[in-house]
Amino acid sequence: MTLQAAQPPSDSSRTLYGGKGTRRITVHDIAAAKERGEKWPMLTAYDAMTASVFDEAGIPVMLVGDSMGNTHLGYETTVPVTMDEITLLSAAVVRGTQRALIIGDLPFGSYQEGPVQALRNATRLVKEAGVGAVKLEGGRRSLVQTELIVQSGIPVVSHLGLTPQSVNTMGYRVQGRGDEAAHRLLHDAKAAQEAGAFAVVLEMVPAEVAAEITRSLQIPTVGIGAGPDTDAQVLVWTDMAGLTAGKVPRFTKQYADLRRTLGDAAKAFADDVVGGAFPQEEHTFH
Numbered sequence: 001m002t003l004q005a006a007q008p009p010s011d012s013s014r015t016l017y018g019g020k021g022t023r024r025i026t027v028h029d030i031a032a033a034k035e036r037g038e039k040w041p042m043l044t045a046y047d048a049m050t051a052s053v054f055d056e057a058g059i060p061v062m063l064v065g066d067s068m069g070n071t072h073l074g075y076e077t078t079v080p081v082t083m084d085e086i087t088l089l090s091a092a093v094v095r096g097t098q099r100a101l102i103i104g105d106l107p108f109g110s111y112q113e114g115p116v117q118a119l120r121n122a123t124r125l126v127k128e129a130g131v132g133a134v135k136l137e138g139g140r141r142s143l144v145q146t147e148l149i150v151q152s153g154i155p156v157v158s159h160l161g162l163t164p165q166s167v168n169t170m171g172y173r174v175q176g177r178g179d180e181a182a183h184r185l186l187h188d189a190k191a192a193q194e195a196g197a198f199a200v201v202l203e204m205v206p207a208e209v210a211a212e213i214t215r216s217l218q219i220p221t222v223g224i225g226a227g228p229d230t231d232a233q234v235l236v237w238t239d240m241a242g243l244t245a246g247k248v249p250r251f252t253k254q255y256a257d258l259r260r261t262l263g264d265a266a267k268a269f270a271d272d273v274v275g276g277a278f279p280q281e282e283h284t285f286h
């Protein structure tokens with residue numbers, strides 16, 4: 001697999017990706033990018049070291065997603081992830097970065113009871129972890145939560161389409177197929193914008209529907225399995241870098257083969273230890 005070096009857009013002084021500033025990206029920078037028609041990349045991150053690599057690579061927005069349940073905590077779904085887990089890992093990602101806007105995910109059970117619970121947990125992520133924004137699943141069904149959190153001064157991203165926290169009712173399948181479902185999705189996206197969300201994630205949505213939503217909104221859309229016409233694209237980093245074991249979603253593109261690289265390094269170390277080739281003189285104190 002070849003690694004392609006992406007080229008930053010030509011006026012790179014103020015772009016989100018490849019921009020020169022070192023201060024944290026804000027939601028105002030995100031809004032300005034939509035006005036310029038600039039596309040931008042977003043990755044998930046779950047620890048300080050990996051986040052620092054992505055920050056140095058110029059990734060302008062990182063999501064401490066509840067996908068950590070699958071990628072880092074060994075759960076089968078995102079449902080068991082807790083506020084304590086998200087807060088701990090979000091704080092690490094914030095500490096590992098200087099420029100990226102860090103979005104903390106509100107996990108299942110942390111906002112469904114109502115706006116007061118949602119605000120309490122969003123506030124915890126901002127105060128204890130230092131995130132610049134939070135994400136929650138649902139359009140109209142999370143409207144009052146979005147409104148109160150935004151009115152309280154915390155930027156919100158809405159997550160529409162396939163919402164993994166609803167796996168037990170929704171399953172993992174493409175959402176928004178057919179006129180009625182597409183209309184409902186557009187309505188949800190507009191409601192999220194109206195409630196004050198500064199961006200909308202569209203997961204596993206037909207490309208044409210995502211394109212229509214992107215044209216209809218003033219705020220940016222962030223696609224994951226939503227075709228090429230959203231304003232931004234997000235991937236789960238372990239899928240993107242080939243660290244995930246087994247099958248990854250069809251919408252993922254694998255840019256490296258970290259699972260093989262890391263496994264080979266571990267085996268080489270083990271072989272050296274067993275065969276007596278490590279440590280050598282240069283690794284040894286006298």
Ligand code: KIV
Binds near residue numbers: 064066201224235
């Ligand atoms: O938790 C997560 O990583 C997400 C992205 C897939 C958007 O919600």
